[in-house]
Structure formats: structure tokens, C-alpha cells
Amino acid sequence: MKNIAGIPENGKKRVVIIGGGFAGLKLAKSLKKSDFQIVLIDKNNYHQFQPLFYQVATAGLEPSAISFPLRKAFQNQKDIHFRIASLEKVDVAKQVIHTDIGQLNYDYLALAVGADTNYFGNKNIQRHAIPMKSLGEAINLRNTILTNFENALNETDEEAIDRLLNVVIVGGGPTGTELAGALAEMKKYILPKDYPELDFSRMKIYLLEAASKVLNGYSDASSVKGKEYLERLGVEVMTDTFVKDYDGQSVVLADGKTIATDTLIWAAGIKGNPVNGLGTEVVSRGGRLKVNAYNLVDNHSNIYAIGDIALMSTEKYKNGHPQVAQVAIQQADLLAKNLKRKERGAPLTAFKYWDKGSLATVGRNLAVADLPFVSFQGFFAWVLWLFVHLMAILGVKNRLFVFINWAWSYLTYDQSLRLLIKPKKDKEERNTYEDLAPH
Amino acid sequence: MKNIAGIPENGKKRVVIIGGGFAGLKLAKSLKKSDFQIVLIDKNNYHQFQPLFYQVATAGLEPSAISFPLRKAFQNQKDIHFRIASLEKVDVAKQVIHTDIGQLNYDYLALAVGADTNYFGNKNIQRHAIPMKSLGEAINLRNTILTNFENALNETDEEAIDRLLNVVIVGGGPTGTELAGALAEMKKYILPKDYPELDFSRMKIYLLEAASKVLNGYSDASSVKGKEYLERLGVEVMTDTFVKDYDGQSVVLADGKTIATDTLIWAAGIKGNPVNGLGTEVVSRGGRLKVNAYNLVDNHSNIYAIGDIALMSTEKYKNGHPQVAQVAIQQADLLAKNLKRKERGAPLTAFKYWDKGSLATVGRNLAVADLPFVSFQGFFAWVLWLFVHLMAILGVKNRLFVFINWAWSYLTYDQSLRLLIKPKKDKEERNTYEDLAPH
Numbered sequence: 075m076k077n078i079a080g081i082p083e084n085g086k087k088r089v090v091i092i093g094g095g096f097a098g099l100k101l102a103k104s105l106k107k108s109d110f111q112i113v114l115i116d117k118n119n120y121h122q123f124q125p126l127f128y129q130v131a132t133a134g135l136e137p138s139a140i141s142f143p144l145r146k147a148f149q150n151q152k153d154i155h156f157r158i159a160s161l162e163k164v165d166v167a168k169q170v171i172h173t174d175i176g177q178l179n180y181d182y183l184a185l186a187v188g189a190d191t192n193y194f195g196n197k198n199i200q201r202h203a204i205p206m207k208s209l210g211e212a213i214n215l216r217n218t219i220l221t222n223f224e225n226a227l228n229e230t231d232e233e234a235i236d237r238l239l240n241v242v243i244v245g246g247g248p249t250g251t252e253l254a255g256a257l258a259e260m261k262k263y264i265l266p267k268d269y270p271e272l273d274f275s276r277m278k279i280y281l282l283e284a285a286s287k288v289l290n291g292y293s294d295a296s297s298v299k300g301k302e303y304l305e306r307l308g309v310e311v312m313t314d315t316f317v318k319d320y321d322g323q324s325v326v327l328a329d330g331k332t333i334a335t336d337t338l339i340w341a342a343g344i345k346g347n348p349v350n351g352l353g354t355e356v357v358s359r360g361g362r363l364k365v366n367a368y369n370l371v372d373n374h375s376n377i378y379a380i381g382d383i384a385l386m387s388t389e390k391y392k393n394g395h396p397q398v399a400q401v402a403i404q405q406a407d408l409l410a411k412n413l414k415r416k417e418r419g420a421p422l423t424a425f426k427y428w429d430k431g432s433l434a435t436v437g438r439n440l441a442v443a444d445l446p447f448v449s450f451q452g453f454f455a456w457v458l459w460l461f462v463h464l465m466a467i468l469g470v471k472n473r474l475f476v477f478i479n480w481a482w483s484y485l486t487y488d489q490s491l492r493l494l495i496k497p498k499k500d501k502e503e504r505n506t507y508e509d510l511a512p513h
Numbered sequence: 514m515k516n517i518a519g520i521p522e523n524g525k526k527r528v529v530i531i532g533g534g535f536a537g538l539k540l541a542k543s544l545k546k547s548d549f550q551i552v553l554i555d556k557n558n559y560h561q562f563q564p565l566f567y568q569v570a571t572a573g574l575e576p577s578a579i580s581f582p583l584r585k586a587f588q589n590q591k592d593i594h595f596r597i598a599s600l601e602k603v604d605v606a607k608q609v610i611h612t613d614i615g616q617l618n619y620d621y622l623a624l625a626v627g628a629d630t631n632y633f634g635n636k637n638i639q640r641h642a643i644p645m646k647s648l649g650e651a652i653n654l655r656n657t658i659l660t661n662f663e664n665a666l667n668e669t670d671e672e673a674i675d676r677l678l679n680v681v682i683v684g685g686g687p688t689g690t691e692l693a694g695a696l697a698e699m700k701k702y703i704l705p706k707d708y709p710e711l712d713f714s715r716m717k718i719y720l721l722e723a724a725s726k727v728l729n730g731y732s733d734a735s736s737v738k739g740k741e742y743l744e745r746l747g748v749e750v751m752t753d754t755f756v757k758d759y760d761g762q763s764v765v766l767a768d769g770k771t772i773a774t775d776t777l778i779w780a781a782g783i784k785g786n787p788v789n790g791l792g793t794e795v796v797s798r799g800g801r802l803k804v805n806a807y808n809l810v811d812n813h814s815n816i817y818a819i820g821d822i823a824l825m826s827t828e829k830y831k832n833g834h835p836q837v838a839q840v841a842i843q844q845a846d847l848l849a850k851n852l853k854r855k856e857r858g859a860p861l862t863a864f865k866y867w868d869k870g871s872l873a874t875v876g877r878n879l880a881v882a883d884l885p886f887v888s889f890q891g892f893f894a895w896v897l898w899l900f901v902h903l904m905a906i907l908g909v910k911n912r913l914f915v916f917i918n919w920a921w922s923y924l925t926y927d928q929s930l931r932l933l934i935k936p937k938k939d940k941e942e943r944n945t946y947e948d949l950a951p952h
Contacts, residue, residue: 079667080710119659119933136577141932145707155710158663158933175667220558224597228518228614268584271519271594471921475914482910493580494558494597 078176081155086111089413090171090180092161092349094121094144097381097402098186102154103147104410109417112154113178115171119144119158122209123467125399126476128249130212132256133220133493134483137209139475142468161187164351166374182376182413185349185363186406189382189397192343192360202322203340206249215339219257220494222336223269233334239277240335242325244317245342246283246290248434251300253339254281255436258307263487279308280333282315282325284342289442291396292432296442299451303436317342344397346383358385362394367424369409380405386425395427399466404428433459438484517552517615520594525550528852529610529619531600531788533560533583536820536841537625541593542586543849548856551593552617554610558583558597561648562906564838565915567688569651571695572659572932573922576648578914581907600626603790605813621815621852624788624802625845628821628836631782631799641761642779645688654778658696659933661775662708672773678716679774681764683756684781685722685729687873690739692778693720694875697746702926718747719772721754721764723781728881730835731871735881738890742875756781783836785822797824801833806863808848819844825864834866838905843867872898877923 087110091098094116102114123140130137148154159173170179191205204218205211219241226238241257243250257279266274281288281304287297288304288311304311316328325333346361356372358364362385364372369384371377381402385394395401405425412422435441435456443455460480467473482488526549530537533555541553562579569576587593598612609618630644643657644650658680665677680696682689696718705713720727720743726736727743727750743750755767764772785800795811797803801824803811808823810816820841824833834840844864851861874880874895882894899919906912921927 079669119663136575138575138932143707143932146927149706157666224558227596230518267588268582471917474917478910478913478917488585493577493582 075172075177078157078159078173078178081111081113081178084111084153086153087181087417088113088179089182089184090115090178091184091186092116092171093186093188093381094118094156095124095186095188095381095402096399097188097406098184099144099147100403100406101184101186101380101410103151104407105413106151106154108410108414110153110182110413112151113180114144114148114154114156115159115161115173116144116156117158117160119156120209121147121468124207125463125466127206127209127212128253128256130209131206131215131219131253132260133216134256135476135479137213139472139479140467141209142472147468162350164349164377166351166377169376180376182378184409185371185377185379185383186381186402187347187349187383189344189346189361191340192345193340194343196319199317199320199338199340202320203244203338205340206253207344217494218337223265223272224494226272227269236276237323237334237336239272239274240280240333241277241337241339242280242282242333242335243339243341244282245340246281246285246288246311246313247341248289248432250281250283250339250341251288251304251434251436253341254279254304254309254311255307255440258304258309259437262307278310280310280312280335282317282327283311283313284316286313288313289434292434292442293444293449295449296432296434296444296451300434300436300442303440303442306440307437344382349383352377359393360385368412368422369405369425378409380409388427391427398432400430401427433462435459514611514616517596517598517612517617520550520552520617523550523592525592526620526856527552527618528621528623529617530554530623530625531610532625532627532820533557533595534563534625534627534820534841535838536627536845537623538583538586539842539845540623540625540819540849542590543846544852545590547849547853549621549852551590552619553583553587553593553595554598554600554612555583555595556597556599558595559648560586560907563646564902564905566645566648566651567692567695569648570645570654570658570692571699572655573695574915574918576652578911578918579906580648581911586907601789603788603816605790605816608815619815621817623848624810624816624818624822625820625841626786626788626822628783628785628800630779631784632779633782635758638756638759638777638779641759642683642777644779645692646783656933657776662704662711663933665711666708675715676762676773676775678711678713679719679772680716680776680778681719681721681772681774682778682780683721684779685720685724685727685750685752686780687728687871689720689722689778689780690727690743690873690875692780693718693743693748693750694746694879697743697748698876701746717749719749719751719774721756721766722750722752723755725752727752728873731873731881732883732888734888735871735873735883735890739873739875739881742879742881745879746876783821788822791816798832799824807851807861808844808864817848819848827866830866837871839869840866872901874898 089110089112091114099121105112120141120143126140129135144156159175163172170177191207193200204215222238226235229235243254289297289300301311318328319326320338356364363379365379365384365386369378369380371379382397408425431445433443439453439456441456441459442451443458528549528551530553538560541551544551559580559582565579568574583595598614602611609616630646632639643654661677665674668674682693728736728739740750757767758765759777795803802818804818804823804825808817808819810818821836847864870884872882878892878895880895880898881890882897
């Protein structure tokens with residue numbers, strides 16, 4: 075296998091980072107002023123802001139507003155090399171990674187490969203459900219929902235219309251809750267204007283949660299209020315509800331009841347993306363890699379895992395830290411410091427998670443906030459949510475565009491991005507999109 | 514074949530419009546206060562602003578900024594029915610259209626199906642060249658160019674690198690000229706910062722034109738200045754140059770010379786989208802449909818053609834009017850008036866094109882303007898171009914976003930939309946996009 079072209083051997087130690095999510099991007103940027111050569115690999119050429127996928131899925135934000143070109147992020151950084159590539163295998167003995175564009179040796183390897191949707195082995199659900207763990211999947215969800223309404227117009231069978239209109243979301247965590255709220259507002263404010271020919275009182279939005287409350291892990295007050303907000307918007311919240319099967323038309327629950335829908339959105343769990351070559355003994359529950367307090371992967375001397383893929387067991391977090399952006403960013407930041415300390419022989423610092431709190435929004439003026447010493451719900455939580463997410467978005471222009479979009483939607487009760495831009499393959503297998511020409 | 518569902522027979526005469534481009538959209542909106550029932554059909558659920566496709570292709574604008582959901586456009590209009598559908602055939606005798614979602618009878622049929630890229634029968638070029646006649650094709654062009662640079666990084670063969678970097682644009686009309694200028698500015702201001710590992714002095718941008726000047730049909734001063742501007746930006750302008758063949762790697766010119774490139778962009782001509790069922794005798798040069806002064810298709814009594822697809826031969830425009838937005842909009846506007854007049858037995862008005870002039874932009878502060886009584890080039894033409902295009906964009910929010918994008922790019926010498934969002938098919942043949950997960 076040939077080496078990846080163009081990355082010089084210049085005597086510097088090389089840190090190879092796999093993944094440009096919150097963890098990988100932060101690590102690469104935090105190593106800006108170091109003596110390392112940095113190589114970052116990702117399947118895409120952009121960083122994605124996962125917390126707002128649900129707004130892309132509900133036509134509130136454009137994909138570009140929550141993505142940021144990785145090359146642009148590194149314009150002022152020296153000796154950093156970015157490549158679009160997929161990791162195929164780590165050859166631990168030789169200290170080499172194998173990718174689809176060639177191989178590369180490393181001195182330090184940082185795995186920030188993140189996590190993907192977990193269907194817990196249910197093949198039927200995996201085949202028919204819609205996930206929302208990437209920007210592409212969020213766009214796909216938007217296209218699916220809009221296409222359903224278009225198809226409902228051409229349908230005369232009443233049961234088929236119900237299946238096209240109904241949406242079932244599985245998983246009452248922040249993702250499912252925020253998505254359910256956004257869909258409910260879309261149904262309330264926008265869809266009747268767009269589709270005066272359809273009767274949206276027939277459209278039901280279900281949020282199913284296996285645990286006894288939504289926003290499990292949040293404060294009791296936030297869970298209770300979150301559910302109340304959802305129900306105020308017309309979402310049918312069903313807790314203690316376990317989904318057993320789905321054939322693309324009918325959701326079967328554990329108690330045998332069924333819900334008719336063509337659209338099942340699966341936000342019920344994630345699992346770490348697999349990394350070939352590390353050995354199974356380091357893989358723990360949820361596909362996460364066991365690491366020590368310095369994010370070093372068990373049984374390895376120069377391979378680190380950070381973010382969602384890492385499982386660091388501590389007294390407080392026996393099963394690992396929550397798989398959220400804050401943990402990823404803090405681990406990446408510390409790892410950058412520790413790698414530099416290691417090089418100069420200084421003592422390393424163990425990771426300690428500073429939990430700044432949790433936020434989730436349900437709709438206009440409706441959000442919940444659990445901060446370290448206080449928990450509150452409603453308008454002020456919603457303002458805090460807006461502010462925190464706005465500030466977290468990469469790039470001043472993206473921030474400005476998201477802000478204008480939000481302000482616009484808030485004032486007009488409208489989102490204007492209901493575009494069905496569908497990919498298609500043209501004759502030469504080049505990827506292209508639907509043509510304009512209406513013939 | 515079943516009827517298209519949900520469109521009521523309510524005693525009103527029905528106008529069926531095929532195509533939601535400039536002509537079709539204008540006609541549908543101009544018939545707002547009429548006694549007709551309106552049915553609009555398009556393959557997409559959005560109107561596209563074609564004049565700015567080239568900015569989408571060069572990462573300057575987001576697709577959503579120059580598209581507008583058709584349903585949103587008709588939110589305040591009564592008895593208008595929009596369907597996503599493809600026209601398959603017109604049954605003239607029965608006054609029925611056949612589409613992929615069913616059939617529908619019409620009293621009046623307005624064909625606004627537009628035009629697509631014309632390869633003039635050259636199959637090799639059609640197979641390998643990249644067109645830019647739809648939003649999807651513009652996105653595809655952007656993805657192709659960005660992917661070329663990524664691939665160039667992994668390439669060691671010098672000739673292969675040249676082919677990846679070089680871009681050849683065929684057609685020196687406004688589309689080709691504007692695209693060449695935008696690419697040249699991208700090469701100058703952005704690419705060296707994004708790809709410090711590549712040597713962009715090697716990248717050549719060619720604009721090939723079969724006629725003896727670029728911007729043919731513009732004033733001589735504008736043609737000359739246009740060429741001068743392009744050359745100032747580093748574009749290799751080759752007039753009197755006819756492309757004979759292209760195998761995906763090498764462009765063969767009529768004189769036998771070749772240019773090595775993986776990227777040939779074809780903006781050299783358009784032809785009307787075919788309409789089945791009308792009979793060949795009404796189809797004229799460029800696939801356009803022969804119409805009389807009221808846009809009535811020859812030999813038909815209730816079928817109209819407007820915009821790019823229509824060929825109305827007048828004393829001044831023997832071979833038909835220019836295929837531009839202004840003609841389409843003016844024809845649609847007049848047709849709406851004439852249909853209403855016809856219903857009340859009033860005399861019809863013949864079409865007369867009011868040519869407001871032509872504009873084309875090459876780059877920052879560089880544009881040409883041919884107005885009815887004056888022609889000028891440079892900064893003021895550029896400001897006029899900006900203003901006219903901004904005002905023509907549908908939707909206040911789109912206009913605002915395009916304005917901010919332009920202002921931002923102007924001040925920062927940067928476009929921030931260099932995202933490679935590629936479509937892919939997932940296991941279930943559902944259309945989806947590339948995953949985030951960098952494994």
C-alpha cells in the first residue's frame with residue numbers, strides 16, 4: 075500500500091487524528107503551537123455541529139449554517155495536513171494507519187471517531203427507521219417528511235394518508251425531545267399554510283421513551299416540564315414504552331399495540347464507530363474504547379481515544395462520561411496539553427470533567443436548563459439555550475446566519491427552507507441532483 | 514391511468530402550467546385574481562434563480578439562497594394546486610396531460626418547460642462534460658472541483674495533477690464568462706489559503722468560444738472589456754475556438770490542439786425540453802416550440818408556450834427572442850392578461866419585448882452593462898449588476914442572505930461554503946448523504 079502523498083517526514087513527531095468532530099477539531103487546533111506535525115483525517119471536508127441537526131431536519135436551518143470547512147479552520151496553522159479519507163485499520167505493531175487513500179505512520183494516534191446510531195441489533199428497525207446522526211441523515215429526514223406530504227396529496231386511501239402524516243420518534247433524550255417539539259411547531263404554524271389541501275388535525279407526532287420519563291438524566295423538574303411543554307404542543311408522549319419491531323408501516327410496541335406510520339425516527343441510542351486493529355479487549359459497552367485518566371487506550375502506549383468513542387471509568391462516572399460535546403472538547407484540550415507535557419518530560423494531568431450543565435429546547439420560549447447549582451425552565455432557559463448554541467457555532471458568519479434565521483422564524487412563525495433537493499445518479503455514475511427541467 | 518388526486522372539478526376553467534421557472538411561476542402568480550383554477554406542475558418543489566447558479570458552483574452562495582419553495586409562493590393564493598410531477602405526454606385530442614402521478618384534463622395548457630444543455634449531438638462531450646443548467650448540477654460542479662483539489666493532494670503524477678487543477682469552460686456567453694471570472698477569483702484569493710500544499714500557479718482556467726468574441730450579442734465595448742477583465746484575472750480566453758471532442762482527460766480542438774483537464778464545463782448552448790404529443794411540425798430550431806404573437810403554439814387552439822421553450826418569430830427577432838428571464842416574465846405576464854381577456858371576449862394584445870438591457874459580471878468591481886441607450890463597463894456596471902440581481906431574487910429573507918453573503922465575500926475576500934456534501938445511496942436505496950462518522 076502506498077503512503078499518503080505529500081505529507082513530509084520532517085523530523086517532527088507526528089500526531090495523527092482520526093475524525094474532525096468536536097474532539098478531533100479541538101485537539102488539532104489546541105496543538106497549533108506545538109512541535110508536532112499534525113495530520114487530521116475525516117470522511118468529510120467539514121466539521122458538523124451535531125446539536126442543531128434537528129433544525130436542519132425540520133427545515134429551520136440550512137446545512138451550511140451548521141457546518142464549517144475544515145481547511146478554513148486551519149488556514150492560519152502551520153504543518154497541519156488534512157485529508158479526506160476513511161480509516162480502514164490500525165497496524166499497532168508497525169505504528170501505521172491504513173486508509174482508503176494510502177497508509178501513514180504515526181508517533182501518536184488520537185481516535186476521535188465518534189459514534190453512530192445504535193439499533194441494538196434489531197435489523198428490521200435498522201432497515202426501515204430513519205437515523206439523524208449526520209448532516210446527510212438530517213437532510214434525508216427533511217426530504218422524507220416533505221415527500222410524505224407531497225405523496226399524501228396524491229393518495230386516496232385513508233389509512234395510507236394517516237401513515238404518511240404520522241411521525242413516530244423513538245428516544246426521549248434531548249435529540250428526540252427537540253425534534254418532536256420542532257415537528258409539532260412545524261405542524262402548527264407552517265404545514266397548514268403550505269398544504270391547505272391536507273387536514274393536519276389527522277397528523278400525530280409520537281415520542282416514545284423506554285424509561286419512565288423523557289429527558290432522563292436531567293433534573294426531575296426539567297423532565298416534568300419537558301413533557302408538559304411537548305404535550306402543550308400536541309406531541310403524544312409515551313414513556314415506559316418499548317419498541318419491538320417495525321416493518322416500514324407499523325410500529326409494534328412491547329405490549330402488542332401498534333402505531334401506523336411510514337416515518338419512524340430512531341434517536342434511542344448510539345454506539346462507538348468500530349476501529350479495526352485494536353483488539354476486542356479494549357472495546358467496552360456501547361462500542362466505546364476503554365481509556366485511562368489520560369485518555370490513553372488500555373494496553374496501548376501511544377494510542378488515545380477522546381470524545382464519544384472513549385470510555386473513562388471514574389468514581390462519579392462508572393460507565394463513562396456522558397457522550398456530549400463538552401466532554402469531547404475538554405478531553406481534547408487536556409490531551410493536547412498532556413502530549414506537549416509528555417514531550418518535555420513534565421508530569422501529566424488526569425482528566426476531570428467540568429459539567430457546565432444541560433440544556434434542551436422544546437419550542438418557542440420553551441426550554442429546560444439544569445446548571446450546576448440551579449435548574450429552571452421556560453423563557454429564560456430558552457434564551458440561555460439560544461445564546462449557548464449560538465456562541466458554540468464555529469465561524470462568525472455561520473453564527474450571524476443562524477441568528478438571523480432564528481430571529482426570522484421567531485418573528486414570522488415561518489421557516490423558508492422547505493426545499494426538496496434530492497440526490498440522483500446520472501448516466502455516468504457521477505453524483506448529481508434532480509434537474510430543474512419540469513418535463 | 515388514474516386522475517391526479519385531490520384537484521376538484523368546480524366548474525371553473527382549468528389552466529395547467531408545466532414548469533415553475535421564471536415563466537411558469539410568473540403566470541401562476543399573475544392569474545391570482547382570475548376565475549381560473551390553476552394547477553402548477555414541476556419536478557421540484559422550488560423555483561430556481563438560474564442567473565446565480567455560477568455562484569453556487571463556486572461556493573459563493575448556498576443553494577437555498579437562490580431557491581424558493583413553490584408552496585410558500587402560493588400561500589396567499591386560492592384554488593391553486595401544486596404537484597411535484599413530470600409531464601410524460603400531452604393528449605391533445607382529449608385535452609389531458611399524462612404525468613408520473615396521474616392524468617389531468619385542462620382547458621388551457623401553458624408549457625413553461627424551459628431548456629436544458631445542448632451538446633449538439635456530441636455523445637463523448639455529453640458523457641464527460643459537466644453542465645450547469647440546474648441547481649443540482651451547480652452543486653455537482655462545486656463538489657467536482659473541490660474533490661479534484663483533494664485528489665490532487667494524493668497524486669504524485671505531475672500530468673495527473675495538471676489535469677485535476679485545470680478547468681476548461683466552453684461557451685463565452687454570460688454563463689461561461691461569469692463562471693470563469695468567479696473561478697479565477699477563487700484561485701487567486703481562496704484556494705492558496707485552503708490548500709497551501711498545492712501550487713496554484715499551475716492551475717489554468719480556459720474559456721473557449723466558437724465565435725470571434727466573448728459575450729457575443731453584447732455591445733462591442735462590453736465584449737472587449739469583458740475579455741480584458743477575464744484576462745486581467747488570469748483566464749486564458751480563446752475565441753474562434755471550436756471543441757471537437759473530449760474523452761474526460763483531453764479536450765481536442767478543431768485545429769488538432771489539445772488541452773489536458775479532468776474538468777470540462779459545458780455552457781455552449783441550450784435546447785428546449787421535449788414535450789411529447791404535440792407533433793414534430795411545431796418544433797423548430799433548438800427544440801423550441803413555434804408560437805404566434807399571443808404565445809399560442811402553432812396548430813393548437815388552447816396550448817401556449819412561454820419562456821425559453823417558445824419561439825416567436827418577429828421582424829426584429831427572426832429566430833425568436835433571447836432565452837432570458839426577462840422575455841419569460843414578460844410573456845407570462847401578458848399571457849395571464851390575454852387569458853383573462855379571452856374569457857370575457859375582449860381583444861388580445863400581441864407580445865412586444867421590452868428589452869431592458871443586458872448585464873454580466875466578471876469579478877470584483879468588474880462588470881459590463883448594455884442598457885437601451887447607454888453602455889458602460891467597470892465599477893458602476895458591477896454595482897448595477899448587484900442591485901438588479903438582488904432585487905430579482907424571490908423572498909425578502911433570501912435577498913437578505915444573498916446580500917450578506919456578497920458583502921461578506923467582498924470584505925473578507927473569502928467564501929465560506931466549500932462543503933462537499935455528497936449524495937450516496939444507503940442500503941435501502943433511500944437517498945441519503947455521506948455520513949459524519951470518520952471511521
